[in-house]
Amino acid sequence: MAEIRRETQHPSGMKLGDILFALFKRKRTIIVCAVVGIIAAAAVYFLFPPSYESQAKLLVRYVLERSGVDPAEAAGAAAQSGNQAQADRVIGAETEILTSWDLAIQVAEALGPQRLLPPPQDLFSHVVQAVGLKRLLPSSGPSATVAEAAGSIASGLKVVSDKGSNIILISYKNRNPEIAPLVLQELLSRYFVKHLEVHRSAGAFDFVAQQTDQVRARLNQAEDALKSLREKTGIASLKEGSAAITTEAAKAQEQLNAAEADLAEQQALVRQKTDSGSKTWRKKPTDEKANKAKVAGTQAKIETLKARLSDIQRRTKQLSELAPQIEDLERKKEMDEANYKYFAASLEKARIDEALDPTKMPNISAVQRPSPPGLETKKRDKLSLALVGGGVAFGIVLALLRGLVLNQTVGRPLQLETQLHIPLMLSIPYRNGHFGLLRNGSPANPGALTTGRRRAKLAPWDADHFIRPYCDAIRDRLGLYFELNHLTHKPKLVGVTSVSEEGGTSTLAAGLAASLSETNDGKVLLVDVNLGPEEVHPFFKGKPAYPLNKALKPSDSIASAADNLYLATVGSPSTGGPAQLGLKKFFDMMPNMKASDFDYIIFDMPPLDQTSPTWGMAAFMDKLLLVVEAEKNNREGIKRSYGKLIAERNNVAVLVNKSRSYVPKWLDSES
Known part of the structure; x- marks a missing residue:
C-alpha cells in the first residue's frame, strides 16, 4: 500500500531564515572585515593630512551683458534680472567663471607653483615616502609646474549657490593654513577682471569707434548718390515726385483734351458761317479774320500741350527707370542712419566701460572677504566612516555570496522542504562540539564503525x-x-544509508536497532553491509558479528550483543575483506529472511555512490532512511538520489544529520 503523506507545503525561494543563517554562520568573516575596515579607518583618521578651509561670499545683483555693440536699452537688463530663471542663469554663468581653468592658471601664475605646492611635511606623506611609494605623491617644490598648481587650486575650490539665492559661497581648502585665504583673495581679485573680460569687451572703444567711422562713410556715400539721382530726376522725394508727375500728366492731358474740343468747335463754327454767309449775306472780312485767328491760337495751344505732355511722359519714363535705384539708396540711407545712431550710443558706453574700475562694479560685491582658515575634518571623517561601513558591508556581501550563491549544500533542514520539496522526517543537531552521528571508519580500521570524537565506552x-x-x-x-x-x-x-561518506549511518542504525529491541516486540538483527566477516563492531565491545547467512538460519544459535539485539555482516569467513553483496545474492537471501524469527532487520548500508549496492537493495526495504549531512551534501546530489530512490519505491524518509543553528533562538522564528 502506498505511503500516506501529510506534507506541509512551503513556498519556494529565498527566505529571511536563509539570509540570517548565512550571516550568522560566517559572522567571523564579517567581524574580520569589520576589524580591517576599522583599522583602515583609524589609519586614515590619524595619518590623513589636515586640511584648512577659507570661505568668501559674493552678492550678484544683476549682470550687464556689454560686448561693445549692445543697444542702449541694454541698461534695462538690471530690471530683467528679477526673473528667477534669468537670475539662475546669471548665477550659473558666474559660477563657471569662478571655476574656470583660465582663472586658476592666472592665480597659480600670480602666487607661484612652489608656494602653492611646497614639499609635504605631514606624517602620511612621510609614511608613503618611507615605503618607497613617493611616485604616488603629486609633484611639489621646485619640480611643480603652473598646470599642477592650477590643478591643486581647482581641486580645492568649491563654489555653491542655493537655488533662488543671489549669494555665491566660495571656499578653498589647502593643507597650509596661510595659503588658503591667500589663494581665495587672489581668486576674487582676478575674478572681477575676468568678469569684465567676459561680459564687457576690453577693446570695445576701439571697435565701436572703427564701426562708427565705417557706418558714417557708408551714410555719406548713400546721401551723395541719392542727391545726384534727385538732381537728375528733378525731384526731392521719390514718392512725392511720382505723385506730382502723375498729377501734372493728368492735368496736361485734360487741358489737351479741352483744347482739342475747342478747336473742333471753332473749326465747325467757321465752316458753318462760311457756308451760310455765301448764300444769305456776305460776311464782314474782320469777323472772318477773327475766327481764323482764334482757330490758329487754339491749334498753337494744342501743340504746346502735346509738347508738355510728351515731356511729362519722358520724365515719367526716366523716373520709372531710376526709381529702383532711388528706393535702394533711400533704404540704405535709413539703415545707415539707424546703425550710426546705434554705434554712437555704443561708443558712449564703451568709453564708460574703458574707464570702469573692476573693483567698483555696482552689480557684484563681496559680502564676505576670505575668512581666517579653519580646520576642515568632514572629508577625513566621511572617509573613515566609509571605510568602517565598507568593511562591514563587504563582510556581509561576502557572507551572503558564499552562503547563498557559491554554497550549494543543505545548511538548514527546512531547505529540504522549501527548496527541494523533499519531506523531512527528522533533523539531528550538531551538539557540544561533536558530530550528531558518528563517522564511518578510523585511521586504524577504515572499514569499521567508529565513535569519532565521542567516548568509546558510550x-x-x-x-x-x-x-x-x-x-x-x-x-x-x-x-x-x-x-x-x-x-x-x-x-x-x-x-x-547516506548521500556521502561519513554521513553517520552506523550510529543511527545501531541506535535504532537498540531502540527497537527494547520494545519487547521481538528480536532485532543489525546487519552491517560495510564490514568484512572478521571485523568487530566497536559499539558492542568486541562481541562477535556473525555472517548474515548464518544469522538467518533458525537452527543456528547465535549470541546476542544485547537484549533481543543481534549483530551480523554480509561477508563470509572464506572471502575476507569488505563485503560484496550483489542484488542476486541479496535476493537469494530473501526466503531465509522471511523464514527467520527476527521482527526487524536493520541494514547499515553503504553510501549512495555510483557502484553502491544500496541502489538495488533499497527496493526490497520496507522503509529506507536516507541520511543527509548538513553543510556538506550538495542539493542537486540529494535531489537526484532521492528522486532515483522513490522512482523505484516510494518508501524513503530523509533525515538531516549534524544540523547547526547559528542564529540566536530569539531571532530564529523557524527553529
Missing part, C-alpha cells in the same frame, strides 16, 4: 547517549508508518 543503546531520543522518535514514526500502511509481516526490513 554505546548508542546507552540511556545517556544523546542519539537515543532521536532513535526513539524514529522508532515511533516507523511504527506509525507500518500501522498506516498495514505492514504486519515479519521481519520488517529497514535500511539506513
